[in-house]
Each structure stands twice: as structure tokens, then as C-alpha cells.
Ligand SMILES: Nc1ncnc2c1ncn2[C@@H]1O[C@H](COP(=O)(O)OP(=O)(O)OP(=O)(O)O)[C@@H](O)[C@H]1O
């Protein structure tokens with residue numbers, strides 16, 4: 019009896035297998051995540067947990083670029099389909115998210131990662147699985163260094179931001195004594211690494227080096243120590259909330275600037291408001307990765323784009339951090355041609371040249387030797403209640419990179 | 420009838436303790452509930468006072484069903500329990516403990532009067548009026564627990580082993596006071612291990628074992644058969 | 654060198670906030686024998702209620718504080734009634750887990766409307782500092798110190814002289830005893846949660862201008878309040894207040910005279926030390942044999 023059942027069962031199995039193969043074989047493209055009319059891109063970032071405050075705006079900016087690309091007809095006849103995963107800024111979760119995107123969703127490429135630790139944790143997986151990876155907004159250097167065929171970024175890495183700050187300080191006349199207040203985490207440490215290295219060269223001395231914890235609501239001791247050390251300039255490597263706390267207490271205890279912040283506090287008006295008004299942010303500077311302050315003409319097009327797809331998002335600098343990477347991805351997909359393969363895409367990425375980076379100040383340049391596509395930043399400050407980019411006294415690095 | 424209990428069942432989780440307990444407490448009477456350790460006496464008192472939910476049966480207090488009422492409702496209807504574990508407020512003074520007993524809807528003057536009455540019954544408490552309850556001796560604590568219950572002017576007083584662990588002289592004193600209270604019109608249901616004391620105090624005795632009443636009789640009829648009770652209690 | 658008085662004043666100011674947080678923790682702990690890990694989120698909720706009343710409903714500043722305190726109290730009572738009462742007799746580990754779950758839930762809920770931005774809570778006063786006897790202090794800090802001090806007095810009077818206060822004290826000492834004297838302990842639990850939440854919400858409104866406003870703002874304050882409560886013995890209202898001030902001052906002195914590197918955790922070192930020397934905390938009595 020049993021023997022006779024084998025035949026119909028195997029026939030069924032064969033049919034099923036054929037049907038499946040047929041379904042998979044039907045589209046012209048053979049590459050993972052690519053069909054005749056879609057390209058599947060994975061995205062991850064902190065959508066839950068404390069850092070989701072930055073996670074949504076950053077991802078939304080990138081998503082807006084992809085949506086606009088689709089609405090304009092897509093890329094070589096294909097629409098970009100984004101699958102979003104949450105990493106809650108947690109390395110274990112980001113690894114799991116990336117594994118899921120690769121093995122279950124079969125994405126073509128991944129654009130994501132806004133937290134340094136969580137993003138770095140995925141680097142090896144991307145390389146092992148040979149999945150093209152565009153870093154979203156994480157700044158830790160070792161995510162994109164050493165150069166690897168599969169890993170790219172268009173966000174200035176921490177060390178370049180730090181170096182930029184010291185370069186600016188060196189351009190200030192009569193500045194010798196430097197005070198520092200900083201967080202202790204991967205994000206801040208990356209910036210501190212280059213700041214410390216650059217400060218070691220003669221001419222500048224660090225007279226105070228204070229730690230301000232994340233979520234600190236008071237900076238009394240830090241400010242008093244700095245004040246006692248009489249610095250000519252103070253570097254603060256903090257997030258915006260803590261930066262505001264620091265500036266508030268600096269004002270309270272009469273610690274004078276200039277204060278130089280990282281591109282983490284680019285939104286100087288927000289910073290000033292949180293610190294208790296414009297008065298609290300006199301003589302404050304910050305590096306800026308975006309082309310202009312939110313609301314300025316330089317940002318009008320990108321802001322309109324964001325508003326179109328995410329009308330509920332309040333435009334802030336981080337809203338634009340994910341866009342440059344999306345533009346690089348879209349550009350490379352287009353140049354990779356209709357016969358889209360990962361190899362073609364990677365080749366295209368590695369030949370990105372002078373690509374306008376949307377809301378970012380830089381032009382994107384990627385070569386096989388350099389995968390950090392965007393290093394140029396501006397230095398901003400507040401004048402008469404408005405953010406201005408320094409021009410006359412301070413010449414920014416060559417905007418072509 | 421002050422209190423009628425019929426077929427009461429109750430327990431703790433899966434453990435069944437009361438298995439169909441019935442008893443009657445006539446108005447103005449003193450009823451003693453006897454039984455060995457673990458018979459379910461305390462459980463009975465807790466169910467009556469609303470500290471523990473019954474799973475079956477009926478409880479009628481002054482003609483009305485009170486089963487399922489919360490402890491504060493039952494208290495408000497005039498039934499007050501002096502728990503075996505006394506449950507005084509350890510950080511409060513003797514006076515504060517007494518005042519807590521009359522907390523529900525009483526005026527200052529009335530509270531003062533009630534407190535004086537309790538001090539009349541238990542002069543020892545007056546001597547220690549400003550001491551914290553935690554610092555009292557066992558006998559004093561029992562007096563305080565009883566006094567606190569009296570502050571609510573209950574019509575039925577439930578006492579769970581009021582004499583356990585007390586010196587004979589205090590046991591005697593307490594018995595005298597309870598009889599005085601009963602003569603003043605207070606109905607009493609008392610759990611006792613001390614058979615002598617129970618028979619002296621009560622009009623009716625109930626003996627329970629394994630969560631049910633195994634016999635009951637007027638105390639006068641069993642004066643001589645203390646031996647028989649002992650056998651039930653063991 | 655750093656000015657000792659300045660540090661002391663700043664420490665007292667921060668400490669008064671920790672004290673308020675500790676108060677809420679202690680109240681719940683005394684009645685329900687559980688550390689309420691969701692207390693930080695009650696603080697956060699209070700801050701967001703006040704913020705919404707002020708920025709969206711345009712209530713005056715004072716009234717938005719009142720709204721936060723009242724609605725915060727309501728929130729506390731609802732949490733007790735809906736989430737806590739049915740499990741109140743479970744093991745205290747279970748109860749603690751329930752509060753942890755509540756904390757996660759409340760943060761999650763807050764992220765729906767407020768999760769995409771960090772908001773700013775305006776301080777109660779325009780001036781950002783006044784100078785008293787040469788020491789700069791912000792009016793916001795003065796307000797916090799005043800609030801903590803007056804709340805401490807108000808609580809003392811409440812527990813001493815009001816019927817509800819006495820019922821709460823009775824229930825804290827023995828729940829069964831409270832039931833035996835006819836106290837509706839369910840109401841007492843709900844009122845206790847409401848009271849603790851009102852204090853938490855007030856702390857939230859006071860803390861928000863210092864810390865900025867975001868769904869996770871409560872975590873840090875919970876830790877400091879917890880430290881303060883442990884120092885105070887966790888069962889003592891005055892202990893919570895003094896514990897709060899000590900944590901605030903110790904942090905400042907440590908950061909000021911030793912190093913800012915371990916400033917945030919310095920309070921916890923002190924706690925370990927205190928618990929080592931005096932296991933019941935500075936104000937804890939030896940556990941009394943329950944009568
Ligand atoms: N809270 C409780 N949880 C579980 N079981 C209990 C509890 N209280 C009592 N029991 C059990 O119920 C049974 C009856 O206990 P109960 O206290 O009612 O007895 P009792 O007659 O009062 O005894 P004793 O003379 O020792 O006071 C015992 O087996 C006891 O172990």
C-alpha cells in the first residue's frame with residue numbers, strides 16, 4: 019500500500035518545486051533583492067528606546083529621498099522598496115536586524131545605522147555576507163575604516179569632526195589654553211581621539227578635561243573646574259541636551275567662551291533655546307555637516323521634500339542626516355544600469371564623483387581607496403539670533419571633499 | 420439570632436480548610452469555638468470578618484447576608500474581630516491605637532469617652548498610654564487589641580484565642596472583663612484552646628475539627644465532660 | 654579652588670529634586686512593600702502633562718503645575734486600581750516586575766506623541782539666576798528647594814493630623830490591622846499611589862526645565878531618588894528628604910573636589926559605604942517585630 023503513495027506525493031512535490039522555481043526564475047534579474055520592478059533596500063535604526071528620538075527623523079529623511087525617487091519614476095524602471103528594522107541602539111539587536119534583512123528579506127543593499135556601537139556591530143556581517151552597506155548617520159571611524167569593498171558612509175566620521183574643531187581653534191588668534199568637557203561613550207571618544215591628537219601639537223595646552231555624563235542635568239562642577247583653569251576656549255563634546263545644561267550652568271557661573279561644539283549640536287538655535295535663550299549661547303560655535311540652518315534657503319528644497327512625505331516631522335538638522343547617503347545610493351543604482359547586480363552597484367558607488375549631497379554641505383566623492391564620501395563641514399555660530407556660517411575669518415575645507 | 424453561619428466553605432488556594440461549617444450565635448450570648456491546632460478556627464474568624472473570601476455557604480449577621488462584603492463594610496455593621504495575631508499598629512502609641520479603633524465616623528468627644536471606658540476596663544493601658552504598642556508585653560497587647568476593638572462599639576465581638584500565652588492571672592482578669600462586657604449587652608464569639616476558660620465564659624460551645632463542627636452543646640450540659648472535649652481537641 | 658558654598662547650594666538644589674522622587678518611592682514602599690520602578694515615568698508623565706497644559710492649552714504656568722499634579726495623582730490612582738490591586742497579594746518580586754512593566758509601557762506610550770523630538774520645558778522664572786550672598790543660584794532651584802521643604806512639612810502635618818493620613822500610616826504598619834479597624838484599605842492603596850504620583854508629577858514639572866523633556870527623562874531621576882531612599886532607610890519620610898539632600902551634596906562635593914569622572918556614580922559609592930556601616934540606612938529603625 020505504502021509504495022503506491024510515493025508516486026502522487028513525489029509528483030506533487032515536483033510540481034510545487036517547479037512552481038516555486040518558476041516564481042523565482044520569472045523576473046529577469048538574478049540578483050538578491052532585485053526583481054523586474056523593485057529593488058529591496060534594508061534600513062535599520064533606533065525606532066524604539068531612548069534614542070528613537072533621533073532614529074525617526076534620521077530614517078524619515080532617507081525614506082523621503084527614496085519615496086521621491088519612486089514618485090519620479092524609480093530607477094531604471096524599478097521602485098525602491100525599503101524594509102525598516104529596529105535596533106534600539108543595541109548591538110545585539112542591530113546584528114539580529116541585519117541578519118533578518120539579509121537572510122529573510124533578501125535585501126539587495128542596506129542603508130542604516132545611526133548609533134555608533136550598534137552600527138559597528140554589523141560591519142562584519144555585511145562584509146561576510148557581501149551586502150553593500152551605506153552607513154546612515156553613525157560616526158564611529160572604525161565602522162568605515164579600514165576601507166572595505168562593502169562599507170560606505172557619507173557622514174563625516176568622528177575623527178574628522180574632531181580635527182575640524184581643533185583646526186578652527188588654531189585659526190583663532192591668541193588661543194593657547196583649551197578646556198574640554200565631554201561625554202564618555204563611543205561617539206564622544208571618536209571625536210576626542212582626534213581632538214587629543216591634534217591638541218598634542220605645540221601651541222595649545224589642555225588646561226581642564228571634564229567629564230559630563232549622559233543625561234546629566236547639572237554641570238556645576240564641570241563649569242567651576244573649567245572656570246578655575248582659565249581656558250581661552252572650551253570644547254564641548256556633548257549631545258544637545260547635555261550641551262544645553264552645560265551652557266546654562268556656564269552662564270550661571272560666569273564661565274566665558276568661546277565654546278566650540280561638535281556637529282552633534284549643529285542646531286545652535288535649539289541649543290540656545292534649551293539653555294535658556296539666546297543670551298545663554300553667545301560665543302558658541304559648532305561644526306555643521308548640513309549646508310545651512312533649518313529654514314535657510316540652502317535647506318529649502320530638502321525641507322520641502324521632508325514636509326511632503328513626513329508632514330508631522332519637525333525639521334531639525336538630524337532630519338537631514340540620512341539624506342546624503344540615500345542620494346549616493348540612488349545615484350549609484352542609476353549608474354549601475356538596468357542590469358542591476360551588487361557588483362555593478364559597488365563599482366558605481368566607488369566612482370561617485372562630486373555628487374550633490376542634498377542637504378549636506380559636502381559634495382560626495384568616493385573612490386576605491388576612500389569610502390568616507392563626505393568630510394567637508396562648515397563652522398556655525400549665532401549672530402543676532404540667527405545661525406550664520408563663518409566665512410570671512412574662517413575658510414572651510416574645500417567643499418569638494 | 421445575631422449570627423447564623425451555614426455550610427461555610429473556604430480555603431487558601433487549592434487548600435480547602437472550612438468544609439461546611441455551621442453555627443449560631445444568639446443575641447446577647449457568649450459562644451465558644453473550640454478545636455485543635457489547624458482545625459480552621461482562625462480561618463473561620465477571618466471569613467466572618469471579611470479578611471478572607473468564602474467559597475460557599477451563607478453568613479447572616481443580624482438577619483442580613485454579609486457574605487462577600489469587604490472587611491470595612493462588615494466592620495461598619497457592627498462586627499469587630501480581635502485577631503489571634505493581634506495586629507496592633509506597632510509604631511503608634513497605646514492612645515493612637517485606641518483612637519484608630521474609632522476612626523470611622525466618630526467625634527472627638529465621643530472618642531475621648533470611649534477611650535476612658537477602655538481605660539476603665541483595662542487600667543493597665545492607662546499607665547502605658549504614651550508607649551508604643553511594640554513595647555507592650557503580651558498581656559498588655561491583648562488588652563490593647565481588645566480595647567481597640569471595643570472602641571467601635573461592636574454588637575458582636577469576635578475574639579481569636581485571647582488568652583493564649585498569657586499569665587494565669589491575666590487570663591483570669593480578661594475572663595472577668597469579658598463577662599462584664601457581656602452583661603453590658605455585648606455578644607461574643609470566642610475561639611479558645613483553654614477549655615476551662617471557654618466553659619466558664621460561654622453559654623454554648625462548638626467543637627470543630629477538619630473545618631467543620633463536630634459537636635455543639637450548652638456549656639452547662641458539658642461542665643463535667645471536659646475530658647470528652649480534650650479528646651476532640653487532641 | 655572651587656567654592657565650597659557654591660557646591661553646597663547646587664547640591665541642595667539638585668538634592669531637593671532627588672528628595673521629592675525618593676518621597677514617592679518611600680510612600681509606595683511603605684504601603685505596598687514594593688519599589689515602584691515606574692516612578693520615574695510618573696515624573697515624566699507629570700512633566701508632559703504640565704508641558705501640554707502650558708504649551709497646547711495655554712494655561713498659566715502655575716495652573717499647568719496644578720494640572721500636572723492633579724492628573725498625575727489620578728494617573729497614580731488608576732495604576733493602582735487597574736494594574737496593581739489584582740496582583741497586590743503576589744510575591745514582591747512579582748510586584749516589582751509589574752512596576753518594571755509599567756515603566757516600559759509608559760515610556761512606550763509617551764513615545765507615540767512625544768518620541769520624535771526633545772522638548773523644552775520653560776523654567777518658572779525669566780531670570781536665569783540670582784546671586785545670594787555671592788552664590789549664584791537659579792530661581793528654578795530656589796523654587797525646587799522651597800517645594801521640597803514645604804512638601805515635607807505638609808506631609809508631616811498630613812500624616813499627623815488628617816484622617817486619611819492616619820489611615821495611611823495604619824495601613825503601612827499592618828494591613829490586616831487596618832482592615833480590622835474598618836479602614837477601606839483599597840481606598841488607602843489608591844490614595845497612596847495618588848499621593849506618591851502627585852509628588853512625582855510635581856517633581857517632574859520642577860525637573861523638566863533642568864533636564865529637558867523626553868520620554869526617558871525619568872530614568873536618571875529614579876536612580877538618584879532610589880539612592881536617596883536607600884540612604885534614608887526606605888521606610889522613612891524624613892529619611893527620604895535628608896537622603897535626597899545628601900545624595901545631591903555628595904555628588905557636588907565629589908565632582909568638585911575629587912573628579913567629575915565618577916561624579917554621577919559617587920552617590921552609589923556612598924550608599925554602599927553607608928549600608929556597610931549601617932545596614933538599615935541612616936534613618937532606618939531595626940525591623941520591628943510585628944505585633
Ligand atoms: N494564610 C494561609 N495560607 C495557607 N494555609 C493556611 C493559611 N492560614 C492557615 N492555613 C492552613 O489552614 C489550616 C487551618 O488554619 P487555622 O489557622 O484556621 O487553624 P486554627 O484552628 O486557627 O489553628 P490554631 O489553633 O493553631 O490557631 C491549617 O492547616 C493551616 O496550615
Ligand SMILES: [Mg+2]
Pocket residue numbers: 460461462503579580
Ligand atoms: Mg488560630
